[in-house]
Amino acid sequence: MSTPVTLKAVGQRIPLADGLEKVTGKAKFAADVSFPGLLYARPILSPYAHARITSIDKSAALQVPGVVAVITAEDLPVKRPASSRNSAILARDRALFRGQPVAVVLGETEAAAQDGVDAVMIDYDPLPAVVDPVEAMRDDAPSVWPQGLPKGDSMADAHAGAAAEQGEAERQGNIVNTVHFKHGDVEAGFAQADVVIEKTYRTGIVHQAYLEPYAAVVTHDALSGQLTIYTTTQGQFGVRDEVAKLLGLERGKVRVVPMKVGGGFGAKYGVIEPLVAACAVISKRPVKMVLSRTEDFLATTPTPATVFELKTGAKKDGTLTAIQSRVVVDTGAFPFGLHGIIAILLGGYYKFANMDIEGFEVVTNKPAIGAYRAPGSPQATFAIESQMNEMADALGLDPLQFRLQNAVETGDMMPNGQPWPHIGLKLVLEQIAQHPLWTGRTPSANGQKRGVGFAVGGWPGGTSPASAVCRPDSDGMVNIHIGSVDISGSNNAMIAIAAEILGVDPSKIRIIAGDTDSGPYAPPSGGSQITYTVGAAVKRAAEEARKQLLEAAAELFEASVDDMQIQDGQVSVKGVPNKQMSIGQVAGRAMSGRTRTPPILGQGGSSIKDQAPGFAAHLVEVAIDGDTGELTLERDVVIQDVGRAINPLIVEGQIHGGASQSVGYAILEEMRYDEGGQLLSASFMDYAMPLSNNMPDFEVVMVENPTPDGPFGARGIGEPPIIAAPAAIANAVQAATGVRITDLPITAEKLHQALHNGQ
């Protein structure tokens, strides 16, 4: 297939396909779904961070008018042990974190269900909670899983585990997983170094804080046992597989319909769906559950808090000689496995001749963590990019040149021994070197406390296979069938790609996003992979449809297929421009049997093996009020390697959104727990979401460094912009004030304390 030389649709700034319905409130979200006979489910969340559940008395609740059922772990038709947050549908015997669902009340109305919640009597026997991950690693810390996590695939294993737990024999510690990346000899490396820096960096727990809390509606067909799940999810196929596995159903008996998503950012992978599905199976009625904001804060899966004990060494000439680190990832009550990627990114941006990085995944009595846009990268990047600036300062080197000297390139090894695929880290850094905010920076003077700083970070990106179908209709509209969820405008990329290949206006492309029954297979919308992988499948499906259109047109024009062309939606014989037919007419003739070519239906797939990592830098200017510690982000230039901006408007929008979240991560947001494991910031009254007045006008610099495999060279662009603001702002704060903040978020309180009391 030939790629058009001059791009027409790709590169156009086309507004979001579903923008109008979203801003006018017409878009249908999971909470809007209703059915006759619907029951409302209200969860009962554990008030304790750690407690034994000694009894649950449903009787008073069942007397409440309109209450239909009270469901506890004993009632669940589950077939798998609770070895992860998603499989721990309801707490059984023990509650492991404040907010863990313990029971659920089904009512004819939401109010009845809530009244039922208030009438369920649950007796708890509080247990010592472990809240701080570093303390959790101590041998004398309370154990979250004294017998280890339930393993195995059957409930029998789980019951055996629970029985064993009564005896409290063979008590297990809280370090559930480790990773160790080691090469060279770090002692020797540090010995060669002229400067060695050793510091500890900490990041807090941040919530994805999407606009739309978790919501799901599940119907159950009593005859066939078929479940249909309407939910706010980033990936319907994963939810289907998880629910089917947990409830012991064939996958085909579970249909997941992804609704519009009011923000996911990595969190919407199926936390409540197994619970709502179980309620529908038990009640044999449709069931709806919509979490309140506070329930969503308490019961879902935020980012991990992290602690980096980080030591690096370098020679006077700027050569990095060694990195050593102990990385602690607070995974909450269940493992999630982010310690690996965090360790990889920490040691992955720069060439270290000697390396010894140990990562620890530690369980605590807090909510299990989940993914949040470039999960783990803001944390790792905060540590390494803060320290790289400190190192450049200590060496008296320009922090940008120092980084360029050491930065990895395509083919260099990551800590795990895998080579970096095609990357643009240096290209991004080189853009900083040319930017007036960097070249024109001046030292903070006259007590102004203004400073410029930057940091860079990356995300490897996903490569899951995908398929797509392209079906031009007789009215000239081209239907593109995909199975991916549009959480970020990715459908607009599909529109541009198909329009480009087929030579039609983007307004003629219609995306038909399927559910698990109707959709071609696609990965979940995470890992910045949808445009890269589904887009590649759409490109091939459109190419196949184009080929069939040309074949049909060649029949109709009695010409050779090689002489046919499509221009502006019209098919004609090359050199005979006055005789033409629209692609809708050609498709219509194939549908009505006037060609030997069957109805046009192109199929395309992708199975890309190489990741397409995206790197992005934040180049920021901050101003700090010396009296209050208040930080104003004056400017934020986001420089990102986007591969190819399929739709620059949407790419910029993604970068604005990610940058906003990065700024929130840097200076405002944190889920704070007290020492007993109680969440202190479980509403937007307490949790400091960034507002528009916290944001500068972001300036976006798109570097187009095309990937070999992405459609038209595109690479994933969703995750990189969230990564680097915390480190960039910390570096700018240091430039402005001389103070180095090593603990996120960089609040006014911390700055004030640092400025007035020293660190």
Added chain:
Amino acid sequence: MSTPVTLKAVGQRIPLADGLEKVTGKAKFAADVSFPGLLYARPILSPYAHARITSIDKSAALQVPGVVAVITAEDLPVKRPASSRNSAILARDRALFRGQPVAVVLGETEAAAQDGVDAVMIDYDPLPAVVDPVEAMRDDAPSVWPQGLPKGDSMADAHAGAAAEQGEAERQGNIVNTVHFKHGDVEAGFAQADVVIEKTYRTGIVHQAYLEPYAAVVTHDALSGQLTIYTTTQGQFGVRDEVAKLLGLERGKVRVVPMKVGGGFGAKYGVIEPLVAACAVISKRPVKMVLSRTEDFLATTPTPATVFELKTGAKKDGTLTAIQSRVVVDTGAFPFGLHGIIAILLGGYYKFANMDIEGFEVVTNKPAIGAYRAPGSPQATFAIESQMNEMADALGLDPLQFRLQNAVETGDMMPNGQPWPHIGLKLVLEQIAQHPLWTGRTPSANGQKRGVGFAVGGWPGGTSPASAVCRPDSDGMVNIHIGSVDISGSNNAMIAIAAEILGVDPSKIRIIAGDTDSGPYAPPSGGSQITYTVGAAVKRAAEEARKQLLEAAAELFEASVDDMQIQDGQVSVKGVPNKQMSIGQVAGRAMSGRTRTPPILGQGGSSIKDQAPGFAAHLVEVAIDGDTGELTLERDVVIQDVGRAINPLIVEGQIHGGASQSVGYAILEEMRYDEGGQLLSASFMDYAMPLSNNMPDFEVVMVENPTPDGPFGARGIGEPPIIAAPAAIANAVQAATGVRITDLPITAEKLHQALHNGQ
């Protein structure tokens, strides 16, 4: 693609895929669809067969509590003139038949809407009605369309026509279309004949009388203007196109979701959908309309009554010399165009050296006709097959040998000059010659009035293009995406075809039947074409998926793709049977990126050019009560060329159903109108539906005469069994009693009269 030599799935007797949900009442039909804010629509039908509508007073109706709107033709957002039954959404100025919708009332409940119907005041000025089609052809008959049918594509044309109508200038007659097939010299042919028979045959109006009356629910999205139509239809794409055209919408703005169909038989092609869609557009709320049985009888589209003046001649040796006929087709108030195929079939079964057949399509003040299973063929076959028996008797020849002597074969010309495609007419007749009921027949004796007769008839069948998608999932289920509606078990054929190609058990195949957005394009389920054309597309899609599965498996086994095989759902290397992987595992590995082959998704299309006509004979034995004229159908052997019985159980079921309808057509069913155009049989109290006690145990003889293009040789099998019972029974009655009935249905009353008064 190689066809498996030994068939495993094709030919299996597998019960209907959706049989259980249908017999347990769980299947969802259009009337089961509901939405918040739903309005109920109740139609007001014209009480007159022909009347000028002088005024419609909505005011009292709008005072009825719960009535939301009264909609008349003036309110409709239509963009096309009323030139057909479907485009005549509501009567404008004149009502043309008893039962024509004149207005519709929308209410918050069905009861409120019905109260509104009773309160709408409509003044009619009755006009002379023309009811009998032969009378309608007279110059002095009242004219149904004095100014001719509205033509043109705009409402302006229609308004001009209506204005001109006021003047009653250039009055148009009721013959709206004619056809004339003529070759040779019929006068010379009759001159050569030793016997000439000339008789008139009449058939009445029969209703499709499906179990489920017309029903539709339409939602309207105020923001996008998107309409979604949930309806009982045989073809969603046609309904979409028609509604879009009538309401002036882009096709993409109309989504039609075909629900389960409680019988269609040719009638469910969109009679009420434009009206319900218009109500939704006007009210901007969801609207449901469900016709009562009486409304369905009055307002929908039954078969045409026909009159055949038929003259044939033959020599003593049995050679047919000439056919001459005047065929009158009563099309009701709007043209439908069945006169052509009726004339073709009348003269198409036998070789006539000389032919002169004229067909007339005549409008009357009765409901416009529609399709009913082999539309027109039972009528034409009744005439020609009755007369062929009379001719054989007159010549003293065996009626079977006489037919075999004259029957057409593949390549012989039809009256329209087109050659018959691959047919099995003679094969079917030869089966009669071998059947004991025929070989063992004896003359009616001892006043028993028992007789054996037979007749044969055929249907050309449709060939519309289709496409399909085959998507094996990781759990081993194979999803087949099609756009056709299953009104007859055709999905079971798709299951067998896909299972056969993929080498899996039929229980592993799942049909995903799409709506107009999600479905691959398919023709409507009419013309006995779904297994023939969609089946061919499914076969190719499965072949493509099989190819991809083998490619992926070759990668996983590190073997050549040519050495791979699929047996019993397991993929293995030929000769290495102990190392194998299920197709679900192979599909799962492709989905998870462990192959270069993308997720398996096969696409297939068909665009077959040759029809695959089906011929079927009824060989019957009747017993007649000489006192009452009551006819008992003692035996009915249905002999049919099915090409290949993909699923013999379903094929037999189709033949049983069609044969039952054929028997009803022959001896019971008729919509009777009085001379003023009032329907006398508008309920099942009056309309004589056949019951189980009218039916013999049908004996089915399937002749497998494979077609070149159908999947595994299949040809359409839905229509042929309805064709021949009327003529077969008339022939058996003649054998039993010597009486020849030429007027359908052959009721006890007619038989009694003929037996006691002569004819």
